[in-house]
Amino acid sequence: MGTPRMKPGATGFKRLVDAFGYSAKGVAAAWRHEAAFRQEMAASALLLPLALWLGENGVERALLAGSWLLVPVVELLNSALEAIVDKASPERHELAGRAKDMGSAAVLLAILLAALVWALVLS
Numbered sequence: 001m002g003t004p005r006m007k008p009g010a011t012g013f014k015r016l017v018d019a020f021g022y023s024a025k026g027v028a029a030a031w032r033h034e035a036a037f038r039q040e041m042a043a044s045a046l047l048l049p050l051a052l053w054l055g056e057n058g059v060e061r062a063l064l065a066g067s068w069l070l071v072p073v074v075e076l077l078n079s080a081l082e083a084i085v086d087k088a089s090p091e092r093h094e095l096a097g098r099a100k101d102m103g104s105a106a107v108l109l110a111i112l113l114a115a116l117v118w119a120l121v122l123s
Helices: 012-033 035-054 058-088 094-122
Strands: none
Touching (some): 012 035, 035 094, 058 094
């Protein structure tokens, strides 16, 4: 059916362990079902070490790595949005299409932001 959620009132270390497990399931689902996420993670394997090598100080390294890491974060949110839209509205609907297009636009803006940051830092 679905992932059982934490019991109400769960606290402490158990809650953190449970939350980490749900997050890991989310990443695994994105890896399994989302080609764009797999592509972004492959790019991350190249870009993150490059960011650490090309950045001349901690701030530059953080800007290079962080601007890129924003891309898969936004991709995860976009994928979640698409899954919700598909569940709520399996038939074609203008608002469903608009929501999906906006999610895709958010990913594009994250990629453009990363490109701009990389261009400015490395220029």
